[in-house]
Amino acid sequence: AQKVTQAQTEISVVEKEDVTLDCVYETRDTTYYLFWYKQPPSGELVFLIRRNSFDEQNEISGRYSWNFQKSTSSFNFTITASQVVDSAVYFCALSEASLDSNYQLIWGAGTKLIIKP
Amino acid sequence: GAGVSQSPSNKVTEKGKDVELRCDPISGHTALYWYRQRLGQGLEFLIYFQGNSAPDKSGLPSDRFSAERTGESVSTLTIQRTQQEDSAVYLCASSLVRGGALAKNIQYFGAGTRLSVL
Numbered sequence: 001a002q003k004v005t006q007a008q009t010e011i012s013v014v015e016k017e018d019v020t021l022d023c024v025y026e027t028r029d030t031t032y033y034l035f036w037y038k039q040p041p042s043g044e045l046v047f048l049i050r051r052n053s054f055d056e057q058n059e060i061s062g063r064y065s066w067n068f069q070k071s072t073s074s075f076n077f078t079i080t081a082s083q084v085v086d087s088a089v090y091f092c093a094l095s096e097a098s099l100d101s102n103y104q105l106i107w108g109a110g111t112k113l114i115i116k117p
Numbered sequence: 118g119a120g121v122s123q124s125p126s127n128k129v130t131e132k133g134k135d136v137e138l139r140c141d142p143i144s145g146h147t148a149l150y151w152y153r154q155r156l157g158q159g160l161e162f163l164i165y166f167q168g169n170s171a172p173d174k175s176g177l178p179s180d181r182f183s184a185e186r187t188g189e190s191v192s193t194l195t196i197q198r199t200q201q202e203d204s205a206v207y208l209c210a211s212s213l214v215r216g217g218a219l220a221k222n223i224q225y226f227g228a229g230t231r232l233s234v235l
Contacts, residue, residue: 033222043206045226091159095222104173105224109159 002027004094006108013082014116021077021111023092029053031097034068034075035105040088051075079113087115119143121227123209129233130199138194138230142211150224151184151194152208160208166192199234206231 003026013019025034036048049059051068059066063080079086092108122141130136142149151163162176166186177183181199186192196203210224 035223037226042228043231044228045208045210047223047225050223104162104165105160107160 002029002094002096002106004092004106004108006090006092006111008111009109010112010114012114012116015084016081018078018080019082019113019115021079021090021092021113023075023077023108025073025075025092025094025106027073027094027096029096033095033097035093035095036066036075036077037091037093038088039091039110045091048077082113082115084115084117087113089113121209121211121225123207123227123230125230126228127231127233129235131235132201133198135195135197136199136232138196138207138209138232140192140194140209140211140227142190142192142209143225145189146211146213146225147189148212148222148224149186149192150210150212151192152210153178153205154208154229155205163194163207196232199232201234204232204234 005024006022008022011019032053034051038046038048049066056068056070058068065078067076075092077090089110089112091110093105095105121143124139128136147168149166152160153163154160164177164184165173168189181197184192184194194207206229208226208229210226212222212224
């Protein structure tokens with residue numbers, strides 16, 4: 001069965017610290033997609049990244065970086081030099097590509113990130 | 118429009134009343150999703166529309182919940198005889214194409230409708 005686990009319910013760090021949000025997934029499919037979304041206090045979910053299962057190359061976008069490791073079924077998200085504006089709930093999600101999955105997004109429970117000034 | 122638009126942004130209703138929530142997807146997006154998010158929790162899938170195909174209603178929690186979509190445009194989520202447990206934020210998302218190796222299956226979300234049932 002497919003599942004996404006974000007074990008960290010809440011993380012609190014001081015501004016400028018680096019922080020890593022963990023995401024562990026379960027799937028039987030060999031083709032799948034992994035996502036990260038950000039939900040700031042305003043409530044609107046913002047798409048951050050999509051990674052397909054055949055691309056294990058890590059990605060960096062400014063202060064954000066993602067570490068995809070199929071061997072451990074993890075897709076962790078690191079924010080370098082965190083800022084107060086990074087405070088939000090972050091969701092990891094999985095989409096399988098098999099015909100009977102309907103490509104539905106399976107969501108983790110989210111990690112609430114608090115950046116203190 | 119530029120993004121997914123939902124209305125109203127907030128709705129307060131009395132227990133037992135019916136409510137209707139509206140979602141305007143991004144123009145050209147064929148797939149539309151409704152989710153429910155209870156306070157402090159993750160997203161709960163409700164229903165999905167893809168073009169003219171039959172909707173996937175597998176996430177609807179009871180027969181009090183229903184949704185419609187006309188073609189590839191506006192969708193309405195209706196909750197009949199609301200209960201206090203229906204209080205939540207209802208999120209709508211749309212995507213360009215659902216599925217496929219080259220699919221642009223990224224979901225773009227509206228700001229949600231916060232429903233409070235008194």
